[in-house]
Structures are given as structure tokens and as C-alpha cells.
Amino acid sequence: MSSSAPMDYYALLGVFRDASQEEIKRAYFEAAQKLHPDKNTAAGETEIFLEVQKAYETLANPKRRNLYDATLPPEIANYSVITQETLFSRPNLVRMDEPQMMYAFLEISPREGTKKIPAPPLNICLALDRSTSMQGEKLDVVKATAIQILRSLRPEDVFSVVAFSDRAEVVVPAGMNAEIKKQENQIQMMTAFGGTEIYSGLAAAMEQTRRTLTPGRIHHIILLTDGNTYGDEQSCLELADEAAAQNIGISGMGIGHEWNDIFLDALAGKTGGSSAYIAQPKDIQHLLVEKFNTLVSIYADDVILECKETDGVKLNYAFRLQPELGALEPSPLVHLGPILRDTPLHVILEFIVQPSALGEKTAELMRGSLKPIISARPLPAQPLRFNLSRPVRAQSSDETPPRKLISALSRLTLYRLQDRARAAADSGDYDSAARSLNRMATHLLAQGETSLAKTVLLEADLLEKSKTWSGSGQKDIKYKTRALLLGGTKENLL
């Protein structure tokens, strides 16, 4: 906001000009929570709070709002701090009586010139599984890595460690790392015992994170486990919803092959966090440090895609290609995940379009907005209008889809074949599961992924013969196929 232009109250509150009274109220409450002088002592931000209050008082009253609107210059199309670009699989939809598909490849990046905001301080909590099965190398590497992270923190970062088995214990309470030596000792003293109850660990981690829920920080919980949690999955997922609402990210890492990957993926997906599979204890360090580095280079903590239902169009599938891979939950409110300063967010969306959605000339695929959450800025960031539509024509075009989309989808298709095999096996249809795996293997061989193809074939064989997966094969296949989506052949990803 330059001081010469009149103050734009809408931009100040981070809402569109056509926002409803309800939306304005919500935006005001969000801003007030961050900026209220009782909570926020940052210099100069009390003044911003007073402006926000003035903006709300004006806009909340329809009469005053009308008067104010009349004084505003026409809306500048986009002054959001993010920009987006969309590639479609086809230039147009075709008029027909059956449903059809459309793919969109979405790139969301920081607007030029806005990247230079300082990296916000972190508020991270490590929730570490210390059940009996972690005994030995696993727990040793986990401890060493926790200490490594502790040492590389900046003075302004808040760090905590929670260890859990059947109950949770706070190993390092949330705080700036004043007494590193003492904290290191506390981490070193962790011993393994008991079973795995993720809920208790997650709840304790949430409590530690909430202690420093001050604005301007990136709040994140990294959950590390090697076992199945029994019966408390649902409460964990509810906790993740709460975390998402408070802008706390959760990332899950599973060690070995005993843990429930579907549950951990879902947990991370709810908050825009990521999930990872750690096949060997020695990979713990590398993956945890990589996660930490991602958190340090965050530009926007999360981007929320909010969309209204469009008649006859279904968002059927959504997948994040970068910065961190992961399937997204196709709901009216999707947490797409972070944008890094040097890595834009890439997402693939799959739409199923019914004949009823085809208008005279165009069809609307999606009407909504992209709202970035940027901790480094005191004010709510202006959302970006996000409307997707395509022309409708009688003929389909023979244009080749964008190469980026083809190459991403060719690999995403493999990942979904794996999902399909999994679902078939779960419902008892082992033959069709084995068939899907065999087809996957064919494509993997064609792409030169010989060793993964072998794993897949072995698993297909096992499914056919003994109607069961090998524990490690199932996860190897899933996460190695997912890793292919990174595009390169970075071998040390898993």
C-alpha cells in the first residue's frame, strides 16, 4: 500500500469488493486476532490495527459502505501477492451427451517483487514415537537428528519435542532455545517403551505449538512414527482439522512398513502438510532435515483453494506435484500447501464435466478464490480470484496437450493404478489388483524404472498366489511411484 493512494479498506481486510457482510466480519476477526495490541506488541502494528478497525466500521455498515464504494477508483484486477497460471489439457470442451474430462495444471508463484520478505521465524514441534519398536538404530538416528535441528535453529525460532508411546511426555517444552545443552541432554535421555498411541502425542504437540501461536510465525508439527495407532485415527483427523483452522501444519513421516500410510497421508493432507515414507533408519536424518529446510524457505505457509459448487462439474481428483508431493482432498476447501521462495506450487486438477454444465458458448469449471496465508506479513493477504472456464465447441481440437501436463499425468496415472490395485485388493478382488500391478510394471519397464518394476511384479505375483501384500512392498510401490512425479531421477529421495 503506497501512502499516496487512498486506503483501500477491502485490500486491508484481504477481501474482494463484492464480499458479503459475513465475509467482511470473518476477515475482520481474523485480522483483529493477529493485530490486537493486547497480543501484538510489534512496533507500528497498533496503527495498522486502528486502520483495520476503521475499515471494518466503514464496511460493516451497508450505508457507509455504499458511500465509501463510490469514492473508490475502479478495482485493479489483481493486487494479490501471488500469481497463478493455468494450463488446460484441451483448448475447449465438446458439446456432447456424455460426461467428459478436463485437466488443469496450476502454477502458483509469488508476485514479482514480493519475494524479498524476510523468512518468518518458526514454531516447530517434533512429535516422536518412542514405542518399544523404535528401540535401537531408529531412535538413535531420530535423537541425533532432533539435536541437529535444535542446533541449526535461529535465535528467534521456537522449538519443542514431544515423545509418545501409550502416553505423551514433553521432552523439550516450547521456547526459544536458551539452554541448548540442557535440551540436548533431555533429547538424549529418551528411551523406548510402550505401544503407539498417536492421538496422545499429537494432542501434546498441539498444546506445545499453541503456546506460541503468535502471528508472524510458521507453525508446524512433524510427526514421526513407526507403528499403527489403534482406534484413535478419527480423533487424530479431527485434531488435524482444528490444526488447519489455526494455521498449524502437520507433516507425517512413517518409518519401516508397520504404519498406516493412508491415515498419515490423510492427516497431512488436511493441513497442507506433507507425508513421507522412510524405508531405512538411515534415511530419517536426510528426510527430516529436508523437511526442516522446506519450512525455512517458506514464502506462503499455505494456499487455500475455496470454491463454490458448480452445477454439473465435479472436482474429481487433485494432486500436488511440488514443492512436496501429495494427494489433496477434493473438497470445497482445499489446503493446497506451501509456496517456497524458490519453488512455486504446482497442482493438477481433474474435472468431470456433465452435459448439464455446458453453456451456450462456455462452461464454468470452477468459481472461487485462492487465499495465501503468509505469516511474514502482518495483514491478511489479498486472495486471488480463481475462475476456470473453457469454451464449448462442436468439435474437439486436435491440438496436443501441453507437454508438462502429459509428462506429469503419465506418472500420476501410475500412482493411481497403484491406488486402484490397493482398493481392489482391499475389497478382495486380488486378480484385478494383480492385473493393475502388472500393467503398472509394463509402463515402469518402458520408462526405464527396472528395479521398481521388479518390486511391482513380485508383489503382483504374491497377491495372485497368497492373496496378500508383503508389508514393505505395498509402501515401496506407493511412495516410489509417487517419487517418480518429481520428474527427475533423484535417487536419494527415498
Added chain:
Amino acid sequence: MIICSNCKHSNMDGSMFCAECGAQLVGKDAFVTQNISTEEFKKIGGQSPIHEKIQQPLGDDSWGSLHLLDSGQVISLSGKNEFTLGRVSEGQPIMPDIDLSAFQAYAAGVSRLHAIIKRDGDQFIYMDLGSANGSFIGGRRLSPNIEEPLKHGDIVSLGKLKIQTLMKS
């Protein structure tokens, strides 16, 4: 409806890959990037042509490459527009995009985060990130944190490690 030529599954119009067997349905004549396995090279013996930790060229979207004069190896720049150069050192969470450890980077005096090389439109830019032993283009010492234009064929030294930049225009 598109009938998959491979498995006869009927897919919705607009599908790009068969949901049943994964075969590509449209744009087959387009150039599709594929990974070429380096496994064979390894088996035959000797080193793989490109150090395995370095991202390999993906199709033809590479915009340039780095030719390491001492070892003769070539690292392709593709997939993104900016690469940090440096070396990974144990116990430190610094991950340069291109790790030069395999090329005696430590002995040559390359810093952990030495420099950044990037593309801006058809300009190529090199910037020293305040490295301990500095960077040189054609023997001229560069000031840290100042962007320098880079031409095809320039020889850049990171400390004593000499790299020739090969840029596509």
C-alpha cells in the same frame, strides 16, 4: 467415449491416459520425456556418465550445462531457472541444488553455499553468495552478492574449481 487401443476399456472423453491400463490415449506423437536408466552403464563398469546425485537432463528443456574442466563431466541445468552451487557437508542442513563434492570441491575451496546461477529470459546470471574463496569469471574476481551476466563459453572459477558454462540461447 474413447476406447483404449490397448485394453478396450472405455474412457470418458477428454481422458489422457486409460484409467484401466494406464496407456496414453492422446498426444502420443508428442515428445514425451522419459528417463534413461543409467543402471546399464554401472554394470558395464566404470562411472556413470553423470554423477548419480546430480539431476539428469529431462528431455530437451535444459537451458544450459556446466562443464567441469578438471573431470570433463557435464551437469545439465534443467527443470528450474535457478540453481545454487556448493557442496554438502555432513551435519549441516545446507543442500545446494548442485552438489559439487564429487569433484574435489572441498580441496578446491568451494564454499557450502558458493554461488547461484540462474536464467532470466534469455539472460544468464551468476552471483557469488559471499563465498570464502570467491568466484572468478575469466580470471576477474567478482564482488559477492552482485549479479554478473554470464555468456556461453565463459569459464567460471569457484575457488579453484573451474567450470565452463555452456548456455543454450
